[in-house]
Amino acid sequence: MKALKRALRVLILTVAAYLLQVCVMQYLQIGGVAGSVLFAVLAVIVVSCGKKYAFCASCLIGMMMESMLSNVPGFYVIAYPVITMLCAQAFADMSDRQLERRRMLNENRRSRQREGGGRERWWNYLLSHQREGDLPAHLRIPLCAALMDFILNAALCVYMYLIGEELGMIHVARVTGSVLYTVGIALLLMVPLRYILRMYTPRKREKGGEAL
Amino acid sequence: MAKQEDRQFSESENPKAPNGEDSVFDVEDRAPAWAKEMEKNAREKEGADASREEKPPEEPLRQGRRAPEESRTDEKTADAAWRREAQKVESAAGRREEEKEEKPVRKKKTPAKRKNGKRKSGGGDERENFLRNLTIIVICSVLFVMVALMVVSNFVTGVPFLDVPRRAVTAVITPVQRLFSGVTDRVVEYLRTLKIRGNLEYEYDQLLIRLDEMATEVAVNEELRRTNQALYDLLDEQERNRAMNPVAATVIGTVGNNYFSTLTLDVGSENGVTEYMAVVAQGGLVGVTYEVDKYKCQVRCIIDSDCTVAGLVQSSRDQGSVKGTLGTNGEPMCRMYYLPDSSLPRPGDMVVTSGVGLEFPKGIPIGYIRESTRGMDDNKSFVVLEPVVDFQHLEYVTVYRYRPTYAEAAQARTNAASSIVLETLATARPIPEWQVGGVSDFIFNSTDAPKAAETPEATETPEPTAAPTPAATQDPNATQPPPNLEYKPSENSQNTATPSARPTFTPTPSPVPTPDPGAMTVEDDE
Numbered sequence: 001m002k003a004l005k006r007a008l009r010v011l012i013l014t015v016a017a018y019l020l021q022v023c024v025m026q027y028l029q030i031g032g033v034a035g036s037v038l039f040a041v042l043a044v045i046v047v048s049c050g051k052k053y054a055f056c057a058s059c060l061i062g063m064m065m066e067s068m069l070s071n072v073p074g075f076y077v078i079a080y081p082v083i084t085m086l087c088a089q090a091f092a093d094m095s096d097r098q099l100e101r102r103r104m105l106n107e108n109r110r111s112r113q114r115e116g117g118g119r120e121r122w123w124n125y126l127l128s129h130q131r132e133g134d135l136p137a138h139l140r141i142p143l144c145a146a147l148m149d150f151i152l153n154a155a156l157c158v159y160m161y162l163i164g165e166e167l168g169m170i171h172v173a174r175v176t177g178s179v180l181y182t183v184g185i186a187l188l189l190m191v192p193l194r195y196i197l198r199m200y201t202p203r204k205r206e207k208g209g210e211a212l
Numbered sequence: 213m214a215k216q217e218d219r220q221f222s223e224s225e226n227p228k229a230p231n232g233e234d235s236v237f238d239v240e241d242r243a244p245a246w247a248k249e250m251e252k253n254a255r256e257k258e259g260a261d262a263s264r265e266e267k268p269p270e271e272p273l274r275q276g277r278r279a280p281e282e283s284r285t286d287e288k289t290a291d292a293a294w295r296r297e298a299q300k301v302e303s304a305a306g307r308r309e310e311e312k313e314e315k316p317v318r319k320k321k322t323p324a325k326r327k328n329g330k331r332k333s334g335g336g337d338e339r340e341n342f343l344r345n346l347t348i349i350v351i352c353s354v355l356f357v358m359v360a361l362m363v364v365s366n367f368v369t370g371v372p373f374l375d376v377p378r379r380a381v382t383a384v385i386t387p388v389q390r391l392f393s394g395v396t397d398r399v400v401e402y403l404r405t406l407k408i409r410g411n412l413e414y415e416y417d418q419l420l421i422r423l424d425e426m427a428t429e430v431a432v433n434e435e436l437r438r439t440n441q442a443l444y445d446l447l448d449e450q451e452r453n454r455a456m457n458p459v460a461a462t463v464i465g466t467v468g469n470n471y472f473s474t475l476t477l478d479v480g481s482e483n484g485v486t487e488y489m490a491v492v493a494q495g496g497l498v499g500v501t502y503e504v505d506k507y508k509c510q511v512r513c514i515i516d517s518d519c520t521v522a523g524l525v526q527s528s529r530d531q532g533s534v535k536g537t538l539g540t541n542g543e544p545m546c547r548m549y550y551l552p553d554s555s556l557p558r559p560g561d562m563v564v565t566s567g568v569g570l571e572f573p574k575g576i577p578i579g580y581i582r583e584s585t586r587g588m589d590d591n592k593s594f595v596v597l598e599p600v601v602d603f604q605h606l607e608y609v610t611v612y613r614y615r616p617t618y619a620e621a622a623q624a625r626t627n628a629a630s631s632i633v634l635e636t637l638a639t640a641r642p643i644p645e646w647q648v649g650g651v652s653d654f655i656f657n658s659t660d661a662p663k664a665a666e667t668p669e670a671t672e673t674p675e676p677t678a679a680p681t682p683a684a685t686q687d688p689n690a691t692q693p694p695p696n697l698e699y700k701p702s703e704n705s706q707n708t709a710t711p712s713a714r715p716t717f718t719p720t721p722s723p724v725p726t727p728d729p730g731a732m733t734v735e736d737d738e
Contacts, residue, residue, distance in 0.1 A: 027400050055355070056352060059352075059355035060355070063358060063359065064385050068386070077359050
């Protein structure tokens with residue numbers, strides 16, 4: 001039941017994000033550049049709900065975009081899930097297995113260093129150290145949104161180049177503006193969206209027990 | 213453990229059932245094995261200490277309650293009760309410790325565990341996890357298939373099955389999007405209306421401010437235009453009468469009351485202005501300078517009662533004397549006296565300076581004849597003139613620093629004497645012949661009276677030859693005017709910069725009396 005509620009919330013958020021993107025964002029352009037509410041919401045879902053929810057939401061968004069705004073045939077329906085899953089690999093919560101593996105790798109590296117008898121060099125640390133935990137969620141969300149929007153804009157620029165358009169600084173500026181705008185939207189929406197997804201709700205108390 | 217012993221001690225002091233009804237067997241039946249063993253040891257200890265006469269601490273209390281023969285039985289009963297209570301306390305403490313041992317220590321879960329809070333031990337949880345994962349996999353698979361179908365439908369046409377996902381999504385999303393788009397359009401239209409209204413209000417405020425600025429600017433421009441027109445007229449007049457050595461002056465003071473009208477100009481003797489010079493504005497005579505200082509001078513206006521200038525009716529050439537009426541009846545008018553008895557000027561005729569008397573240029577307009585009732589009323593020996601100049605709006609004037617020579621003065625007098633019968637009078641200042649020239653011939657040949665040359669005193673008097681024209685020759689600013697110098701009025705002198713409310717008169721073609729005297733305004737004599 002709990003998973004169903006969460007899935008329902010994700011579905012509503014996805015549809016609302018799509019409607020905002022296609023109906024409202026055209027009026028909120030800054031310098032002719034519109035941000036992506038879709039990627040902001042997808043970033044929140046990636047960080048807050050995990051890869052599976054993110055994949056479902058991205059597929060749904062891709063299908064809606066493909067069905068309603070298919071200016072490049074087959075592009076959105078592929079791009080959104082692929083980009084979302086790529087970014088989810090980097091920004092979603094790591095599994096316990098992944099965390100344990102990283103911990104063991106770091107421990108092995110330290111053991112070898114101790115056996116060697118010398119101090120660990122900073123470049124060695126920089127190259128082989130692996131983070132043993134997740135970054136803060138409120139940092140991952142804007143980074144994830146920025147990366148997703150950047151990948152989509154880069155893909156569109158490549159497409160434009162392939163069809164014969166000359167790429168210039170104006171395209172770079174537009175990509176930069178779009179990424180910054182999307183980051184701003186993500187910063188603006190992540191707290192309320194995470195609240196909607198019950199990420200800030202305290203756990204229920206058990207009978208006579210402590211708060212979990 | 214110490215707490216437990218204290219509790220046992222307190223329980224032994226106040227046993228809950230000290231009446232002895234609770235038998236030891238009951239305690240033995242309900243007590244656990246360790247309690248039985250404890251009781252057994254206690255009994256052995258009691259048997260070993262039976263010979264002792266010592267009493268337990270509770271003895272006084274028990275003896276006080278029961279009879280001595282019952283004390284032994286009571287001791288057993290009390291010990292049993294004490295042990296029973298001790299068992300209860302220990303069992304309760306043991307249960308709590310067991311609960312503590314059985315209760316797992318709740319540790320703070322890792323984010324992964326918190327996220328996947330469903331991970332529980334037990335077969336039911338595994339089954340639930342399996343079902344959940346299966347559901348997710350099925351959903352993801354369905355979505356993946358739909359995505360694949362939509363991608364394939366872009367490349368494979370003619371297969372209706374491939375368009376099913378697209379049609380389904382379209383059918384679901386289209387009404388929702390239409391509804392949301394309609395709401396968005398309404399909101400955007402409302403916001404746009406607010407924005408337009410705000411812009412309109414802002415523009416309205418700006419236009420009001422602009423209107424005020426423009427009104428102020430128009431007023432300033434109008435003032436500048438009027439000033440410019442006045443200065444232009446002044447300059448034009450000066451250009452026309454450059455020979456009269458004009459100088460522009462600004463009216464810096466006005467003294468106007470019911471009797472006198474004088475002006476103060478910002479030019480004085482430093483500018484070559486002397487007394488009795490003509491002051492002109494708006495194409496008409498303003499007055500005569502007097503009380504000239506270094507940097508200012510006073511002007512007595514022609515409407516002043518003390519101002520008298522020689523005038524000439526331009527049409528009939530009748531000469532007279534023009535005097536102000538401000539002190540007479542309070543009206544800013546002039547009256548022309550000493551006209552010939554046969555002359556009856558027409559209303560609307562212009563009166564100009566005749567150049568007689570004061571050393572005035574000739575031909576400066578003074579005013580228009582407003583009413584001419586002379587002859588119809590015995591008491592009236594004048595005609596009323598309305599000055600050309602609007603004395604209420606004088607700002608800039610021109611002072612003509614012209615001083616006519618004696619010859620010109622004589623010529624003027626000759627013109628004035630055309631209708632005057634000169635009598636032979638002995639004059640102390642005979643007109644020198646060398647100055648008069650041919651003009652004097654006209655004067656003195658016209659009448660028989662002057663015999664100046666025959667007067668012995670005149671020829672002997674050296675004064676006329678010593679300073680024949682002291683003012684004209686000694687004034688450095690005075691120019692040598694050409695002969696027959698006369699004021700040149702402007703062609704459009706009627707179109708002055710500051711038009712007055714003066715009515716325009718149309719002269720009648722012939723100098724006949726006014727046919728209807730009743731239609732004329734009659735001025736009462738004082």
